[in-house]
Amino acid sequence: MRNLLKDKKLSETPFRKEVLEVFGNYSNAISMSVIEKGLKDYNRITLYRTIKIFLEKGLIHEIALSGEPSNYALCDSTCSSELHQHQHVHFKCTLCETVTCVEVAEFPSLHLPNYQIEQLEIQASGICKVCLKKE
């Protein structure tokens, strides 16, 4: 497994490794409170700063949601602080409420007259594959 921290020139500390482990335990994006529950013990401020620097370095990305706290997910290795290179859709399931980064073969393109588009982010909602199977 790649060393995410060293790759991004961040010091390897036990706490940061533990936060990354929590991300690794989920295949979906997770909220701050889920991260907190996944940690043995944590300092609120340190966690806040850890998430902040992970975002800045492009280790994780934030998925902003209307009416509820943001979720976070690990980035591709090609992401940097400046540019996120995700070719995936953020999918929020209306049943189980989880947010997932779904890889998509052909990412939709969009043309807006008079606008110069540099980045596209797509958030879909509906029923995820796990919940579809359960029905």
Add this chain to the structure above:
Amino acid sequence: MRNLLKDKKLSETPFRKEVLEVFGNYSNAISMSVIEKGLKDYNRITLYRTIKIFLEKGLIHEIALSGEPSNYALCDSTCSSELHQHQHVHFKCTLCETVTCVEVAEFPSLHLPNYQIEQLEIQASGICKVCLKKE
């Protein structure tokens, strides 16, 4: 002009009308702090509750943004609390920083195998038409 408040079965109060006026003064989406600056005088809690009920009734919609406070914009008349029927893209300009709801002729469609998509939200970023002209 349509009476937005009565349409949504909300009492018409001077304050609510003033908040709607502020929205009317902008062609783009606005943040809480912009709303505050546009009001003569306001009570923090009342404003908070006003925005909340406007959202619930589908009078306005929230545009959640990563790393910064949400923006808000007036909805189409067809929107309700349950379902937002926007056929527009949320465009964030990297130069002037404004967020605009851009109507688009053909809204992109997306198919994700094993997922049932109910709603799509697209957030684009780049350079808006105003800033393109200035260059």
Add this chain to the structure above:
DNA sequence: TATTTTATTGCAACATTGTTGCATTTATTG
């Protein structure tokens, strides 16, 4: 339109989250 009913507002108070400076501790570098 006066009165009743219902909804909104503003205050006080508190909860949660975001943020900084600084001393201490820990990781990295040579």
Add this chain to the structure above:
DNA sequence: CAATAAATGCAACAATGTTGCAATAAAATA
């Protein structure tokens, strides 16, 4: 392993979200 650089934890504070409740204003009704 010492020197340097970075991360952590504490205290303290700022900003934002939220509630109960009394006062006030709007809507419904007679």
